[in-house]
Amino acid sequence: MTGNNFGFTDAPASSGREITYLEAIAESIAHEMERDPNVLVLGEDVGGDFGGAFKVTKGLAARFGDDRVLNTPIAELSFTGMATGMALMGLRPIVEMQFADFISTAFDSIVQFAASTHYRWGGRVPWVVRAPSDGGIRSGPYHSQNPEAWFVHTPGLKVVAPATPADAKGLLAAAVRDDNPVIYFEAKPLYRSIRGHVPDGEHVVPLGEASIRRTGADLTIITYGSMVHESMAAAGALESDGIGATVVDLRTLKPLDTDTILDAAAATGKVIVVHAANRLAGVGAEVAALIAEHAFESLDGPVVRLGGADTPVPFSPPLEDAYRPNAARIESAARRLAEW
Amino acid sequence: MLDARLRTDMYAWMSLTRAFDDQMVAMWKSGRGLGGTFSQRGHEAISVGVGMAMGPDDVATPMHRDLGTYLVRGMTPERIFGNLLGRATGPSQGRDANLHGLGDLSLGIIGFISHIPQALPTALGVAMTFRHRLEPRVAVTFIGDGGTTAGAFHEVLNMAAVWAAPLVVVVENNQYAYSTPLNQQMASADIVAKAEAHGVLGTRVDGNDVEAVYLAARDSIERARAGGGPVLIQADTMRMLGHAIHDGAEYVPEGLLADWEQRDPLRLTRNRLVEQRTATPEALDSLDRAAASRIQQAVAAAEAAPFPDGDSLTDGVYA
Numbered sequence: 001m002t003g004n005n006f007g008f009t010d011a012p013a014s015s016g017r018e019i020t021y022l023e024a025i026a027e028s029i030a031h032e033m034e035r036d037p038n039v040l041v042l043g044e045d046v047g048g049d050f051g052g053a054f055k056v057t058k059g060l061a062a063r064f065g066d067d068r069v070l071n072t073p074i075a076e077l078s079f080t081g082m083a084t085g086m087a088l089m090g091l092r093p094i095v096e097m098q099f100a101d102f103i104s105t106a107f108d109s110i111v112q113f114a115a116s117t118h119y120r121w122g123g124r125v126p127w128v129v130r131a132p133s134d135g136g137i138r139s140g141p142y143h144s145q146n147p148e149a150w151f152v153h154t155p156g157l158k159v160v161a162p163a164t165p166a167d168a169k170g171l172l173a174a175a176v177r178d179d180n181p182v183i184y185f186e187a188k189p190l191y192r193s194i195r196g197h198v199p200d201g202e203h204v205v206p207l208g209e210a211s212i213r214r215t216g217a218d219l220t221i222i223t224y225g226s227m228v229h230e231s232m233a234a235a236g237a238l239e240s241d242g243i244g245a246t247v248v249d250l251r252t253l254k255p256l257d258t259d260t261i262l263d264a265a266a267a268t269g270k271v272i273v274v275h276a277a278n279r280l281a282g283v284g285a286e287v288a289a290l291i292a293e294h295a296f297e298s299l300d301g302p303v304v305r306l307g308g309a310d311t312p313v314p315f316s317p318p319l320e321d322a323y324r325p326n327a328a329r330i331e332s333a334a335r336r337l338a339e340w
Numbered sequence: 341m342l343d344a345r346l347r348t349d350m351y352a353w354m355s356l357t358r359a360f361d362d363q364m365v366a367m368w369k370s371g372r373g374l375g376g377t378f379s380q381r382g383h384e385a386i387s388v389g390v391g392m393a394m395g396p397d398d399v400a401t402p403m404h405r406d407l408g409t410y411l412v413r414g415m416t417p418e419r420i421f422g423n424l425l426g427r428a429t430g431p432s433q434g435r436d437a438n439l440h441g442l443g444d445l446s447l448g449i450i451g452f453i454s455h456i457p458q459a460l461p462t463a464l465g466v467a468m469t470f471r472h473r474l475e476p477r478v479a480v481t482f483i484g485d486g487g488t489t490a491g492a493f494h495e496v497l498n499m500a501a502v503w504a505a506p507l508v509v510v511v512e513n514n515q516y517a518y519s520t521p522l523n524q525q526m527a528s529a530d531i532v533a534k535a536e537a538h539g540v541l542g543t544r545v546d547g548n549d550v551e552a553v554y555l556a557a558r559d560s561i562e563r564a565r566a567g568g569g570p571v572l573i574q575a576d577t578m579r580m581l582g583h584a585i586h587d588g589a590e591y592v593p594e595g596l597l598a599d600w601e602q603r604d605p606l607r608l609t610r611n612r613l614v615e616q617r618t619a620t621p622e623a624l625d626s627l628d629r630a631a632a633s634r635i636q637q638a639v640a641a642a643e644a645a646p647f648p649d650g651d652s653l654t655d656g657v658y659a
Contacts, residue, residue, distance in 0.1 A: 040472070067472055073502065078461040078495035085465020085479070088450060089399075091472070093465075113458050120436040121443030121451040124659040155657055179659035 016166075016199040022191040024165035024198050025130075026056050028172040029094060031201070033064050036092060039176055040068040042079060043096030043130075047071030053098050054132060054191060080106035080129065084114045084181075087125040092176055100133035100185060101145045114181040115156035127182070128175045133161075134187040134226050134276050136324055140315035146225070146277035146308070151183045152254045152286070158207055159254040161185040163228035165196040167251055170205030178207060185253075187226040187276075194229070210257035212264065216244025218338055219270035222261060222287055224250040227274045227325060234330035243338050253283050258290060265291045269300035270337050274325050279307025301340030304333050342551060344618045350392060350550045351609050351619070352627045354384040357408040358606055359631035360417055363639060364424065368585045374426045377438040378404040381580040382548075385605035386512050387482075388412060389553030390573075393561055394480055399448040399466045401459040401481045404439040405512060405579075409482070413447045417638030418645075427645040434648035435656070456483050457490035460509065464496050467507040467570075478506045478564045480557075486517030488531050494538065500570040501539035507570040508560045509535070512547060514579035519591045535572035547575030548605040551612075577605075 019027070032039045041057055047069045051058025061069040072079040076097065083093040097103050103110070110129065117123040135144030151159050158180055162168040168186065175182035213228060214235055221231045228249045235245035248264045250257065265271045271291055273284035288303040306325040314320050361380040367373050380387070387408030394400060394413070402409040410420060415431070423430025424438050432441030436451065443451025450466070453459045463481030470477040487493060488511055500507045511531050515522050522529050532542030541563070545556040553575055560571035578600035582589035613619040 070468075073495075073499055075495035075499060078464065078492050078499060081458055081461025081492065082465035082468060082496075082499070085450075085462040085467075086469045086472075087465070088445065088462070089466055089469035091469050108455055109458055109461060112455055113453055113462065117443070117451070118659045119656045120441040121432045122656065123443050123445060123451065126659075158658075 016197050018195045019165055019198050020192050021165045021168050021187070021194045021196075022054065022056060024168040025172060025186060026058070027198070028169040029057065030060060030063065032094075032173055032176045033060070033068060036176075038090060039092045039094065040070065041094045041096065042070040042072055042083065044072055044074055044098045046096050052096060054188070056130075057096065076102055076105035077109055081109035081113065083127045083129075084109060084117070084125050087114075087127040087181075088117070088123050093127045094176060095127060095129045097129060097131045099143050100131035100147055101142050103129065103131050103147060107150070110151070110157070110181065110183075111154045115154045118180065119156055124179045125181045126179045128172070128184050129181070130184045130186060132188050133185045134189055135313045135320060136189045136226065136276070138315060138317060138320065141312040144313035144320075146185070146275070148183070148185050148253055148277060149282045152283055156180065157254060158182040158252070159185065160207060160252050161187070161225040162251060163187070163190070163225055163249050165194060165198045166203065167205050167211070169198050170203045171207070171251060173204045174207050177204070182207070185225065189226050190229070205251070208252045208255045208257055210260040211249045211251055212260070213247040213249050215246045216268070218244045218268060219272065219334055220246040220248060220264045220268045221272045221274060221330065221334070222248045222250065222264065223274040224253065225276060227276050230325065230327040231274055231330055233327035234334060237327070237331050238334055243334065245334060256286070256290070261287060261290060262295050265295045266298035269298050270340065271299075272304045272306060272330065272333055272337060274306045274330055276324060277308055278310055279305055280310045282307050301337050304337055306330060306333055342554070346392075347551065347613060348619050350388055350554065351606070351613060351624060352631070353388040353392065353408055353412050354550060354606050354609060355628050356411055356417070356631040356634060357384045357388060359628070359635045360407060360411070360420070363635045365581065365585065367639070373585070374424065375437050376584045376586060377424060378584050379581040380405055380407045382514060382578045382600065382605070383512060384408055385550035385553050385609070386510065386547045386575045386577060389550045390480060390482070390510050390557040393554050393557035394448075395478070395561070395565075397448065397475075398478045398480060398561065399450065401450045401453065401463045401466070401479070403452055403456055403459065403482045403484070405484070405514070406482050407439070410442055410449060413449055415442060415444060415447055415449065417635055418641045421638050421642035422645050425642050426647060427642055428648040429642065429645040456487045457492035459483060460487070460492050460496035463509075464500055464505055464507055467500070467505040468503065470506050471503065476565050478508060478561045480508045480510065480561065482510045482512060484517065485511065485513040485515070485522055485525060485531070487511070488534065489517075489525050497535055497538035497540045497570070497572070504567065504569040506564040506567070508557065508564055509540075509570065509572045510557070511572060511574045513574055513576045516579055516583070516592065518583040518587075531574045532572065540570045540572050542572045542574065544574045544576070547577035548603045548608055550605060550609050
């Protein structure tokens with residue numbers, strides 16, 4: 001994927017500059033740190049001149065000081081738990097997982113403590129864990145995962161997954177300002193491959209609101225993250241054959257924008273749910289169940305789900321390509337569904 | 341020697357803790373409780389001694405055997421019994437069980453983290469916040485011997501030393517992790533040495549001697565407050581009843597309990613106060629009666645308090 005070449009933008013061209021998805025994340029972190037002295041960054045290799053494995057935090061230490069860009073030892077469980085302690089005291093830490101795959105090491109501190117604390121006794125935990133997720137870049141089982149379903153299944157968390165540079169900036173700002181623990185799944189394959197218009201300065205995209213990326217009358221594709229771009233490409237190809245597709249970008253996975261999901265499903269009567277995460281018991285299963293339960297009378301065909309296989313994410317190109325949905329598979333599933 | 345009033349106060353807080361525990365154990369054994377609960381017997385000197393050594397602006401992450409710390413920091417017996425009985429008046433408003441969920445940041449208390457080793461990183465985050473803000477405050481965390489065998493123990497000691505965090509780790513070694521004795525948990529019971537291997541100052545204290553605990557905690561907290569870095573206190577005691585109320589602890593040798601009973605923290609303190617003529621037996625009896633009466637009053641209030649409304653089920657999932 002190169003350039004914003006999928007026929008959509010999510011901000012008026014006049015309102016900002018074209019920057020990459022990665023630059024948008026970095027810009028948002030700096031903006032939030034500038035705005036609120038309680039915001040700080042911590043994680044492995046984030047500090048100094050190095051600026052993290054993906055260079056998202058490069059330049060922050062020089063600008064904000066080592067105290068606010070805290071380099072940690074390799075200890076995800078404890079530095080994530082540390083962020084919870086900081087958040088309870090009123091700081092707003094942004095924790096960088098070097099890869100989303102490593103988040104399981106911190107799982108206990110996230111799901112057992114951070115997520116439940118407000119419900120159990122009223123303590124607020126306003127942190128963000130940034131989780132560089134997703135594959136397609138030949139990184140193998142430990143550097144390609146999409147573990148969002150674990151966290152969507154956990155009461156008390158919020159989960160976001162931006163697909164565009166503007167949303168990457170705006171959703172991160174909203175996540176930092178939210179008083180709850182938010183897991184922010186950034187899609188590694190989009191880091192430098194996607195450019196888009198991003199508003200200068202203040203830009204906040206509210207949590208819990210999906211975005212309709214395009215509209216078509218025949219079917220609805222509901223997706224998020226990198227698969228938004230694959231779905232837009234598929235929709236473009238379908239249009240040339242006279243099949244109109246609506247594409248819904250969920251943007252926030254918890255809480256889900258149920259109204260937009262159900263309205264978009266009802267409008268076309270045919271729905272495909274797509275994500276890069278493995279399909280079994282994934283977020284798409286919940287979306288499909290919501291539609292089956294609440295929009296059944298509007299449906300003109302089965303709700304179709306596309307997702308990763310029930311395997312670890314494999315390394316070698318033929319294997320990973322077989323694992324992952326892509327524009328061609330979405331298009332072919334859409335053609336079958338259109339004929340239903 | 342410590343001030344006479346302070347030493348008598350230590351006894352009074354331990355007496356209140358013991359009175360609470362005796363009442364709670366009796367209620368739960370007779371079916372007047374709700375769910376399970378955890379006896380404090382044997383831990384009173386640690387929870388009271390450390391609690392009294394903390395400053396008003398310090399923050400604690402106590403565990404389920406630190407009732408004394410909650411009480412010393414101002415959580416009322418009414419609220420704690422309210423929590424134990426699932427009432428709306430407990431700090432968790434019926435959402436968390438027994439001695440869990442007793443969080444109240446206005447009292448500098450973070451609610452008990454059931455996965456006890458998780459208290460360590462949480463307290464480190466509190467300490468790092470104080471360091472970040474240049475506030476002269478200290479985080480004090482409590483774990484048991486069992487908490488030292490999990491990974492977070494080593495991760496946090498390591499990081500706390502790297503950053504010279506104002507953190508005091510109190511390890512309440514009560515000889516058992518549920519049914520597993522110390523020698524089956526760790527080949528070396530020298531927890532101080534483990535702290536020192538990470539660059540954390542360690543000190544070991546008789547966990548049944550409230551004055552010794554108080555002094556060790558006071559010195560450790562003041563060192564951390566002054567920027568001297570983290571300290572670990574190993575306080576040795578014995579869990580005198582089972583892990584939880586349902587547990588008869590048949591796996592504990594009777595002789596072991598009998599030996600420790602001779603060194604019961606309240607008896608030890610009482611004898612010392614009387615021998616040193618700091619207090620008369622009558623004055624201490626009077627404190628015991630006041631504690632028992634205070635607990636009766638708390639139980640009556642908690643039992644009369646309302647349960648939470650079932651309609652409030654989803655309230656508070658999000659802030």
